[in-house]
Amino acid sequence: MSAVALPEIPPARARGESLWRKAARKFARDRLGMVALGVVLAYFVAAVGVWLGWWAMGWPDLTGTKWEAVSGTHWFGTNIIGQDIFDRAIYSTATAFEVGLIVALVATAIGAILGGFAGFFAGTWIDEVLVWLMGVLDAIPFYLFVAAVAYALTDNPWAMHVAMISTFWVGTGRLIRGEVIKLRGMEYVEAAHSIGVPEVVIIFRHILPNTSHILLVQASVMFVGAIKAEVILSFLGLGIKDGMSWGLMIDESTKEVLAGFYNNFLAASLLMFGLVMAFNAVADALQDALDPRKVG
Amino acid sequence: MEILQYALRKLLGGLPLIVGVTLVSFALMVYFGPDMTYLLLGKNPTPEQILEVRQQLGYDQPFLQRYLGFLREIVTLDFGVASTGEPVTALLAKTIPVSLILILPGFILGHVVGLLMALAAAYWRGRWLDKLIMAVAVTGMSISFLIVIIGFQIVLSSSDGLDLFPVRGWNSTSLGSYLTYVTVPTLATMFVALGYETRFYRSIIVEEMSRDHVRTARAFGLPESRIFFRNILKNCLIPIITRIMFSIPQVAIGGALLIESYFGIPGVGKATYEAIITGDQPVLKAVVSLTAILFVLVVVLTDILYRAVDPRVTIE
Numbered sequence: 001m002s003a004v005a006l007p008e009i010p011p012a013r014a015r016g017e018s019l020w021r022k023a024a025r026k027f028a029r030d031r032l033g034m035v036a037l038g039v040v041l042a043y044f045v046a047a048v049g050v051w052l053g054w055w056a057m058g059w060p061d062l063t064g065t066k067w068e069a070v071s072g073t074h075w076f077g078t079n080i081i082g083q084d085i086f087d088r089a090i091y092s093t094a095t096a097f098e099v100g101l102i103v104a105l106v107a108t109a110i111g112a113i114l115g116g117f118a119g120f121f122a123g124t125w126i127d128e129v130l131v132w133l134m135g136v137l138d139a140i141p142f143y144l145f146v147a148a149v150a151y152a153l154t155d156n157p158w159a160m161h162v163a164m165i166s167t168f169w170v171g172t173g174r175l176i177r178g179e180v181i182k183l184r185g186m187e188y189v190e191a192a193h194s195i196g197v198p199e200v201v202i203i204f205r206h207i208l209p210n211t212s213h214i215l216l217v218q219a220s221v222m223f224v225g226a227i228k229a230e231v232i233l234s235f236l237g238l239g240i241k242d243g244m245s246w247g248l249m250i251d252e253s254t255k256e257v258l259a260g261f262y263n264n265f266l267a268a269s270l271l272m273f274g275l276v277m278a279f280n281a282v283a284d285a286l287q288d289a290l291d292p293r294k295v296g
Numbered sequence: 297m298e299i300l301q302y303a304l305r306k307l308l309g310g311l312p313l314i315v316g317v318t319l320v321s322f323a324l325m326v327y328f329g330p331d332m333t334y335l336l337l338g339k340n341p342t343p344e345q346i347l348e349v350r351q352q353l354g355y356d357q358p359f360l361q362r363y364l365g366f367l368r369e370i371v372t373l374d375f376g377v378a379s380t381g382e383p384v385t386a387l388l389a390k391t392i393p394v395s396l397i398l399i400l401p402g403f404i405l406g407h408v409v410g411l412l413m414a415l416a417a418a419y420w421r422g423r424w425l426d427k428l429i430m431a432v433a434v435t436g437m438s439i440s441f442l443i444v445i446i447g448f449q450i451v452l453s454s455s456d457g458l459d460l461f462p463v464r465g466w467n468s469t470s471l472g473s474y475l476t477y478v479t480v481p482t483l484a485t486m487f488v489a490l491g492y493e494t495r496f497y498r499s500i501i502v503e504e505m506s507r508d509h510v511r512t513a514r515a516f517g518l519p520e521s522r523i524f525f526r527n528i529l530k531n532c533l534i535p536i537i538t539r540i541m542f543s544i545p546q547v548a549i550g551g552a553l554l555i556e557s558y559f560g561i562p563g564v565g566k567a568t569y570e571a572i573i574t575g576d577q578p579v580l581k582a583v584v585s586l587t588a589i590l591f592v593l594v595v596v597l598t599d600i601l602y603r604a605v606d607p608r609v610t611i612e
Binding site: 132133135136137138139140141142143144145147148149151152228231232235236237238247250253254257258260262265269272273276277280281284 | 312316317320321324325328434435437440441442443446447449450456463546553554557568572573575583584587591592
């Protein structure tokens with residue numbers, strides 16, 4: 001009996017590419033996305049340098065006279081009392097990352113956990129309470145909520161972060177809830193149930209990891225949202241209390257702008273615009289790369 | 297009649313939401329909020345005076361009783377007196393109309409122009425016009441509202457720019473002065489809304505355009521305009537209505553707060569901002585609870601509108 005030449009079946013792993021590897025491949029081909037990622041990384045390096053104390057430490061010092069023009073010593077000129085605008089703008093980059101990262105990470109975690117529980121227990125009182133909570137937080141005007149939290153925490157410097165986190169998680173929570181409702185009906189979850197895996201383990205080990213693509217995109221959207229909210233809140237006097245931020249720089253610059261001096265305003269707004277624009281582009285590219293309906 | 301019953305049932309369903317919002321705002325702003333005792337007292341108060349004021353403010357009562365008192369104020373629309381000595385209801389009656397005529401033009405223009413740009417982008421999807429519109433939209437989304445306001449002010453109102461409109465302030469006694477004061481805020485609100493609206497509308501239109509029934513209609517040779525209005529646009533109505541309705545409470549407070557405090561326009565946003573800064577609780581209470589009620593009304597109204605545009609939505 002002659003041997004029948006069976007067609008070689010490649011192992012399943014090599015054939016089926018994982019979601020993340022595929023996304024990385026798609027992302028690497030997205031030229032705009034890669035450029036934007038480079039820009040974000042450059043900002044991040046600037047922020048890390050501030051955290052390590054390498055540069056921009058002289059932001060509160062009076063190093064010049066009022067409204068100096070752009071020069072070798074003052075790259076962006078000086079502000080109304082003679083502080084170096086470049087140092088202040090770079091220091092503010094670190095503030096922006098601090099606010100953006102803290103808010104995005106904590107809010108994403110809360111959104112994932114509460115959204116996951118609501119979705120998994122959809123139809124029970126747990127879900128109803130969580131959905132009610134999301135509705136309540138959506139119905140309170142954001143600025144008033146921030147002010148109210150600031151009162152309740154008696155001018156704690158973290159009041160702004162707490163307020164942003166407690167409202168920002170809602171959007172993620174709703175998305176995750178919808179996705180989990182879809183996932184909990186799938187066979188592998190049923191299988192886990194039938195062999196007696198505890199519900200908490202099912203949620204955290206088997207369901208939530210499958211929503212990580214949504215979480216990543218949501219986190220990047222929230223990062224941008226937090227940076228933009230910080231600028232407006234700091235301008236209104238509800239944001240950053242000590243330190244320096246783009247919002248405080250713009251607040252400072254409103255007096256200068258009316259007198260015809262634009263360096264402070266331009267430095268803060270252009271740097272902020274660059275970071276937000278690049279991060280928006282990264283978020284878009286991520287969304288495209290992680291969308292299985294789009295063929296890469 | 298059926299609709300009325302449905303609306304009433306929906307309103308009842310919104311009660312837990314109102315209870316939640318008032319509970320959260322009461323807890324944050326009043327119960328854990330700043331102690332108002334010493335603001336109402338003169339210098340060197342005696343312990344008896346302190347006790348009396350605390351009693352007057354209800355600080356000696358338990359949480360639940362104080363919360364019920366808070367609810368009673370909302371139900372009777374009697375929010376007390378603002379720190380300026382003006383009754384809160386009179387303050388709101390004076391400021392809300394200003395905010396409405398300030399915000400409405402920008403709100404409408406933002407949605408209409410956004411929808412038109414989205415239609416153009418979706419119609420020429422993948423072509424240069426689509427790419428241009430989307431690039432402009434993403435750029436617009438990336439600029440902070442605050443920067444847009446200051447930018448428009450510099451370009452349109454300052455002596456370094458075109459110097460066409462007043463720098464700040466408000467006067468709506470005649471149509472002419474209203475138009476000069478409302479233009480810059482309107483352009484700023486429209487500009488900020490445009491990026492978000494265009495992107496959102498484009499994505500839903502593109503999704504509708506790629507549905508099977510649209511392809512079938514095209515295969516049957518229906519005229520393009522008819523397909524566009526009856527098969528595509530009509531099916532987009534539900535997300536469009538949702539979008540517009542749900543942005544009403546946000547725009548009414550959020551948008552007006554920044555615009556009004558920046559331009560010094562005496563609307564409800566500026567009144568709220570001043571109340572935030574000075575800790576004027578009666579005003580904050582009124583604004584928060586009225587916004588929550590507005591939110592619930594919007595939810596109910598949206599559900600009724602769904603039924604009007606989509607016969608598949610039943611009132612069950």
